[in-house]
Amino acid sequence: MKVTEIVPGSPCWAQLSAGDVPAATGFYGGLFGWGAEADPDPQYGGYTIFSHDGAAAAAVAPLMNPQQPVMWLLSFATTDIDATCAAAKDAGATLWMGPMEVGDRGRWALLNDPTGAPFALWQAGAFAGFGVVNEPNAFGWVDLSTRDKDAATAFYANVFGWRVWPDERYPMVGLGEDMFGGVMAMDESIPPEVPSHWAPFFVVADVxxxxATAQGLGGAVVHGPVDVEMENGPRIAVIRDPQGATFGVFASRDGA
Known part of the structure; x- marks a missing residue:
């Protein structure tokens, strides 16, 4: 569906950092049918907006330095980025960059939560973020993998006012009655050098x-496809793109 309002505290954007932007646009365009338009302003370094049916769906940006990991970064909306940065730092976050102006488009900051997961804050100006969500080939969910599930859920509840739906294995989070993500504990099977991290999940018609399409385009399926064992649980798969960024796809099992 087209987005008419982004609620403060909710996910508002997903941005891929990639070493090869043209290769990334080819992969995601082939997988989701996304269009891609690079910003002509040289100060943005080829920042490229992915679009779905003419609406902003996500973005890809070149790596800022060789040490930066190839990864998806989630941004959360705020109406006062300075106050939210201060609240996040008071709650144990580390502020790495910003808040900084991004032309007339808005203000941005990059942080790590207390468990080490990077995330960004976005205060909208001319650009609000997602123009379409919750339909095939658009964003639909966020997933946090963390080594301290309780600390993570407490942090985001404190900073953003998120509601937490308790569950021993996979607590879900959202605002009011609107669920938009979940939190998964990283166990000993995950190498210790893998940090806590957020990943976007995109809706598809057929997981x-x-x-199979992702594999044909050079990606790898690292989990699934599998039905989530919970009431009304979706079918999901976790995919690693050819440059190493991980994301998920999902579809409801009832076709809704």
């Missing part, structure tokens, strides 16, 4: 077909 198995999307996983």
């Amino acid at each position: 198995d077909a999307a996983a």
Whole structure:
């Protein structure tokens, strides 16, 4: 559906950092049918907006330095980025960059939560973020993998006012009655050098077909496709793109 309002505290943007932007646009365009338009202003270094049916769906940006990991970064909306940065730092976050102006488009900051997961804050100006969500080939969910599930959920509840739906294995988070993500504990099977991290999940019409397409485009399926064992649980797959960034795809099992 087209986005008419982004609620403060909710996910508002997903941005891929990639070493090869043209290769990334080819992969995601082939997988989701996204269009891609690079910003002509040289100060933005080729920042490229992905679009779905003419609406902003996500973005890809070149790596800022060789040490930067190839990864998806989630941004959360705020109406006062300075106050939210201060609240996040008071709650144990580390502020790495910003808040900084991004032309007339808005203000941005990069942080790590207390468990080490990077995330960004966005205060909208001319650009609000997602123009379409919750339909096939658009953003639909966020997933946090962390080594301290309780600390993570407490942090985001404190800073953003998120509601937490308690669950021993996979607590879900959202605002009011609107769920938009979940939190998964990283166990001993995950190498210790892998940090806590957020990943976007995109809605697809057919998870198995999307996983097969991703493999055909040079990606790898690292989990699934599998039905989530919970009431009304979706079918999901976790995919690693050819440059190493991880994201998920999902579809409801009832076709809704």
